[in-house]
Amino acid sequence: MKKIKMTTPLVEMDGDxxxxxxxxxxxxxxxxxxxxxxxxxxxxxxxxRNATGDQITVDAANAARRLGVAVKCATITPNKQRxxxxxxxxxxWKSPNGTIRAILDGTAFRAPIVLPAIRPVVKNxxxxxxxxxxxxxxxxxxxxxxxxxxxxATLTFRGRSGTEKTLDVQTVDGPxxxxxxxxxxxxxxxxxxxxxxxxxxxxxxxxxxxxxxxxKTYDGEFKRIFEEEYETSYRAEFEKLGITxxxxxxxxxxxxxxxxxxxxxxxxxxxxGDVMSDxxxxxxxxxxxxxxxxxxxxxTMEFEASHGTVTRHYYRYLKGEKTSTxxxxxxxxxxxxxxxxxxxxxxxxxxxxxxxxxxxxxxxLADGVMTKDLLPLVExxxxxxxxxSEEFLNAIAARLA
Ligand code: NAP
Ligand code: MG
Numbered sequence: 001m002k003k004i005k006m007t008t009p010l011v012e013m014d015g016d017x018x019x020x021x022x023x024x025x026x027x028x029x030x031x032x033x034x035x036x037x038x039x040x041x042x043x044x045x046x047x048x049r050n051a052t053g054d055q056i057t058v059d060a061a062n063a064a065r066r067l068g069v070a071v072k073c074a075t076i077t078p079n080k081q082r083x084x085x086x087x088x089x090x091x092x093w094k095s096p097n098g099t100i101r102a103i104l105d106g107t108a109f110r111a112p113i114v115l116p117a118i119r120p121v122v123k124n125x126x127x128x129x130x131x132x133x134x135x136x137x138x139x140x141x142x143x144x145x146x147x148x149x150x151x152x153a154t155l156t157f158r159g160r161s162g163t164e165k166t167l168d169v170q171t172v173d174g175p176x177x178x179x180x181x182x183x184x185x186x187x188x189x190x191x192x193x194x195x196x197x198x199x200x201x202x203x204x205x206x207x208x209x210x211x212x213x214x215x216k217t218y219d220g221e222f223k224r225i226f227e228e229e230y231e232t233s234y235r236a237e238f239e240k241l242g243i244t245x246x247x248x249x250x251x252x253x254x255x256x257x258x259x260x261x262x263x264x265x266x267x268x269x270x271x272x273g274d275v276m277s278d279x280x281x282x283x284x285x286x287x288x289x290x291x292x293x294x295x296x297x298x299x300t301m302e303f304e305a306s307h308g309t310v311t312r313h314y315y316r317y318l319k320g321e322k323t324s325t326x327x328x329x330x331x332x333x334x335x336x337x338x339x340x341x342x343x344x345x346x347x348x349x350x351x352x353x354x355x356x357x358x359x360x361x362x363x364x365l366a367d368g369v370m371t372k373d374l375l376p377l378v379e380x381x382x383x384x385x386x387x388x389s390e391e392f393l394n395a396i397a398a399r400l401a
Contacts, residue, residue, distance in 0.1 A: 015073030127263030133273025
């Protein structure tokens with residue numbers, strides 16, 4: 001059989017624990033037999049990050065900027081417990097995802113993998129709902145304080161040039177609690193651009209919601225920047241593709257989302273995205289079926305699974321057990337990256353392969369072969385049997401061939 005050729009490499013970021021084991025199996029069984037795979041390989045496993053003083057993470061992110069497409073395996077973010085588990089660590093290295101996101105100035109889009117045998121809790125959701133959460137500022141970079149006596153709080157901005165702007169926040173007659181929030185024009189704009197880029201790549205409608213009737217200036221600024229970006233840079237492309245950009249108030253959006261069929265991207269401010277992404281994920285079923293794409297304002301995309309390294313399964317694997325760890329989100333990270341590479345490089349065969357890989361994976365589930373985490377989620381009456389990861393991947397490979 002002739003393997004599918006690639007022209008430009010994609011950036012491959014390897015990771016840790018059980019997902020690193022799955023990574024190798026996915027490549028060996030599902031990709032290398034069919035694709036003449038070209039990657040620039042970066043080992044983001046914890047020990048490799050430690051050995052390079054975390055330079056490898058920075059190098060990987062810069063490679064993603066240069067090549068435009070990356071696929072990433074889940075990685076350990078060290079905490080106190082990990083410092084004991086790995087005594088050779090010279091530092092409590094920062095989250096690789098945080099480092100990469102900062103370098104790409106990107107927004108993470110989380111989307112569930114949906115299949116007929118597992119119905120979302122919201123019965124009318126037929127297609128995935130992708131959540132885009134702004135990952136900078138607001139409550140997450142706020143300052144808070146409590147005060148005890150009657151008095152007045154003011155908000156003052158001191159410009160570097162010496163200008164000053166002051167507002168009265170409130171005069172209170174007793175103990176009170178206060179918070180100061182901010183966001184940056186550049187960050188909101190980068191968020192908006194990433195959202196429009198991703199909507200175009202997915203050919204899906206983009207919704208954005210905030211509360212500009214109450215926060216007229218603050219949320220109004222988000223609304224204004226989104227509209228400005230849309231009008232100046234993206235409207236023509238949206239109209240060509242027949243997709244829409246739609247702004248509505250957050251409370252109206254919630255009601256519409258619940259009644260919708262799904263199949264769109266929902267952009268949200270930091271706190272709204274934090275809450276809604278967990279709600280939508282829970283309603284669709286399983287963390288193991290959640291994919292994530294980091295999109296930068298210039299259209300660079302890094303594909304990954306939303307879940308972590310599945311540590312509990314890894315320790316059973318080390319004891320020689322066969323685990324039933326679900327590889328779907330990691331497979332879809334690979335298929336997403338290959339499809340994007342194919343689109344950018346004008347390689348329809350590579351795009352087709354990514355689609356076939358997804359179809360074979362979904363067909364395997366539809367045939368009732370699945371990892372054990374999914375068994376409790378299937379519709380009553382659907383016949384399914386639990387497979388270990390290797391059996392499941394072999395079943396996909398057989399269908400793909
Ligand atoms: P996790 O790896 O997502 O796993 C939590 C639990 O969810 C697992 O123990 C398992 O439940 C279930 N699960 C998650 N993915 C699964 C899959 N593919 N198949 C089957 N079950 C799955 O989260 P964690 O245990 O909190 O974190 C482990 C490590 O991952 C940490 O070191 C953390 O820093 C890292 N992490 C990395 C990323 C990333 O790189 N993007 C994201 C999150 C966490 P059962 O054990 O009940 O089967
Ligand atoms: Mg949350």
